[in-house]
Amino acid sequence: MNSNRMFNILVPLISVLIGLLAGALLMLGFGYNPVTGYVALWNGAFGDAYYIGETVRQVTPYILTGLAVAFAFRAGLLNIGAEGQVTVGWLAAVWIGTTVEAPMFIHLPLAVIAAALAGAFWGFIPGILKAARGVHEVIITIMLNYTALYSANAIIRSVLSDNEDKTPDVASTASLASEWFQNITYFSRMHYGIFIALFAVVIMWFIIERTSLGFELKSVGLNEYASKYAGMSVKRNLVLSMVISGGFAGLAGAMEGLGTFGYMSVQSGFNNLGFDGIAVALLGSNTPVGVVLAAILFGALKVGALNMPTEAGVPTELVDVIIALIIFFVGSSYIIRWVIRRFKKEEK
Known part of the structure; x- marks a missing residue:
């Protein structure tokens, strides 16, 4: 059990390190100093109280969308629709x-x-x-x-505003600011x-x-046929998992709005x-604590990367490629798992 837990911790760490190394090689190839680049990224994420606040702000919806994808995955479903649910x-x-008037303890x-x-929904x-028709999720x-x-977009223009490109600001009684x-x-x-x-993580x-x-x-996620044989309602659990998953993603939208x-x-x-x-859930091994740690990493990358062009001279496009490389190696962590397992077998 302990070896499996260490294995689940080791694989994401190796994925991130390989991604950072690939990003460093890319910066070197284009004539930029990777040490300066990553120092600028760190400073942009944790350099002072403002950057820390912005990083936490970015981490907040990442935790919730990571939970959404992870929860569905635990039931054997791949929720690519978290974006729409947000x-x-x-x-x-x-x-x-913007439309309801009530005290804060009701409105918010x-x-x-x-x-x-x-x-x-x-x-x-x-x-x-x-569940009903077997349509792939x-x-x-x-x-x-x-x-x-x-x-x-249509509702914003025609219902919530007078053909404007944004809604009015939410009332102070409904604000999380x-x-x-x-x-x-x-x-x-x-x-x-x-x-x-964080409360959603506990939930x-x-x-x-x-x-x-x-x-x-x-059980349904591991083997739906065995679950059905054991008397579990597979269809009900599939629907519930997507409903709860969508609820987490909807909360992420509330954090932004x-x-x-x-x-x-x-x-x-x-x-x-x-x-x-999706990347947050993969890196976090679809566990609540893992999702929090992965969300912190991705929040730091997103916010810290904004500082790399100004402090290290690394172009924004190159920063986006570096982040994509890290996500790529996180997504290919199954290859790393296979390599580690083969290496262990050879040792025996």
Whole structure:
């Protein structure tokens, strides 16, 4: 058991190190100093209180989208639709935040719950189609991403604004923004949503490890035929896993709509929070604690990379390639697992 746990820790670490090494070689190949580049990345993520606040702000939705993908994966499903679920959650949160008048103790929870329910509904659609008709969830979730994107744009222009490209700002009673965080982080956009994200981590751990539902979900993910033979409702568990997964992703949208931005604007493309959540879940081995650690890494990469062009002279395009390389090696961690296993066999 301990060796398996060490194995699960070692593989992601090796993946990240290989990705960083590949990025260093790439910087060398284009004539840039990799040490200077990575120092600039570190300073851009953790150099002072402002950068730390911005990193935490970026980590917050990554935790939730990572949980969304990881939760579905534990039931044997690949939720590629976290991107669309983030979008509808963002829209629902801003809709409630701009149109409802209520005290904060009602307004803010209502907006957050609306986002979770919107994401859960967007997850229910592929879940029920998978359970009832056997439609592959990857196909449905990819199509629903585009449906969410263009539907949200239409609603922003025609319902939530007068043909504008953004909604009004959410009311202060529905905002997650924190003056206290702003003061101690030199006016970064860090907000109270980090506590919601960490609470969601505890919720996922409790469901997976301490409930009969979690046991059934894991069983279905490992072998749905054996689970069915044991008397478990495979279809019900498939739908539930996608609903809960969508709920987590919808909460990520609330973090952006109620915290980081305080509004929602028309988007010409995806914001990639949901797609990055796939890499976060993979690196975190689909475990709650692993997702938190992976989210910290990706949040630091995203925020710290903004400092590399100015401090180290590394072009933005090269920074994006370096991040993509790290994600690539994280995604190919199964190859690293195979190499380690072969090496262990040869030792014996």
